[in-house]
Amino acid sequence: MDPKQIVQTDPDILGGTPVFVGTRVPVDALVDFLEGGDTIEDFLENYPGVSREQVVAFLEEASRALVAKIA
DSSP states (O other): OOGGGTEEOBTTBGGGOOEETTSOOBHHHHHHHHHTTOOHHHHHHHOTTSOHHHHHHHHHHHHHHHHHHHO
């Protein structure tokens, strides 16, 4: 998935907080869900505007960025 289809920042949407494209759902909400022990399914039930593909692509990109940073 093209990174431009995953996350966007726009000063007119939540003051520029990174959100999933096409939504007002901050990516931090996903991180909070996962840190709290919830599943991706729990997140998607609470935020039906976010697609599973966006969530998986975000996690893959975050993983790649972390590995690249420490390598």
